[in-house]
Amino acid sequence: MAAFAGTNLFAVTHGSIIKKNVPLVGEAAGYVAFQQAPAQRLTDFVQGKLSYDLPDCSYLPGIVSSPIHFWLPESIGRRLQEGFKAFDRKMKGFFTAEAVVVGMESRSSSPVRILRQADTFEHPQFAGLYPCGEGSGYAGGITSSAMDGENCAEKVFNSKITGW
Ligand SMILES: Cc1cc2nc3c(=O)[nH]c(=O)nc-3n(C[C@H](O)[C@H](O)[C@H](O)COP(=O)(O)OP(=O)(O)OC[C@H]3O[C@@H](n4cnc5c(N)ncnc54)[C@H](O)[C@@H]3O)c2cc1C
Numbered sequence: 001m002a003a004f005a006g007t008n009l010f011a012v013t014h015g016s017i018i019k020k021n022v023p024l025v026g027e028a029a030g031y032v033a034f035q036q037a038p039a040q041r042l043t044d045f046v047q048g049k050l051s052y053d054l055p056d057c058s059y060l061p062g063i064v065s066s067p068i069h070f071w072l073p074e075s076i077g078r079r080l081q082e083g084f085k086a087f088d089r090k091m092k093g094f095f096t097a098e099a100v101v102v103g104m105e106s107r108s109s110s111p112v113r114i115l116r117q118a119d120t121f122e123h124p125q126f127a128g129l130y131p132c133g134e135g136s137g138y139a140g141g142i143t144s145s146a147m148d149g150e151n152c153a154e155k156v157f158n159s160k161i162t163g164w
Pocket of ligand 1: 141
């Protein structure tokens with residue numbers, strides 16, 4: 001997979017702008033090696049200000065202040081800012097300086113799919129190999145991975161146990 005790890009592959013996939021930008025956030029701040037996440041107080045994010053300090057956060061490697069509003073593509077950052085403001089009008093108590101915006105979920109479904117046959121779910125060249133779930137490109141979250149896993153298990157059962 002190393003050959004696919006650069007941004008070029010991601011550049012042709014959906015959501016490419018975020019995927020291209022987010023690694024730069026960490027690299028620019030120089031804390032990738034420590035797995036610390038860029039973070040910003042929610043109120044600062046909405047106001048487009050750098051957070052001078054951050055509250056405690058349960059993210060274990062730790063957080064480092066970073067202008068997430070700056071790193072996000074404008075079309076996404078602005079919508080999030082407006083969304084948080086609208087949310088505050090509907091449900092009080094969450095839009096607070098004690099809330100922290102941590103990094104961003106920069107992973108999504110795998111842009112690469114391992115082949116499998118539509119009827120058996122078996123790899124076309126490797127008998128007994130059943131590509132399954134997120135890593136092989138057939139799911140993009142907990143529920144879809146679970147459902148794909150269940151479907152694969154049924155295929156394995158039908159093939160290996162019942163010979164169907
Ligand atoms: C921080 C984070 C937050 C997330 N939040 C959400 C969310 O809110 N909602 C949502 O829907 N999804 C969320 N996801 C995505 C979701 O967790 C994944 O889509 C889902 O878990 C993928 O399931 P999977 O079974 O395909 O893979 P995994 O859950 O990754 O399972 C793969 C398993 O294979 C094992 N394995 C790997 N290599 C080998 C090997 N060589 N031999 C044996 N075993 C091996 C691994 O140890 C692992 O147990 C989140 C993911 C992350 C990382």
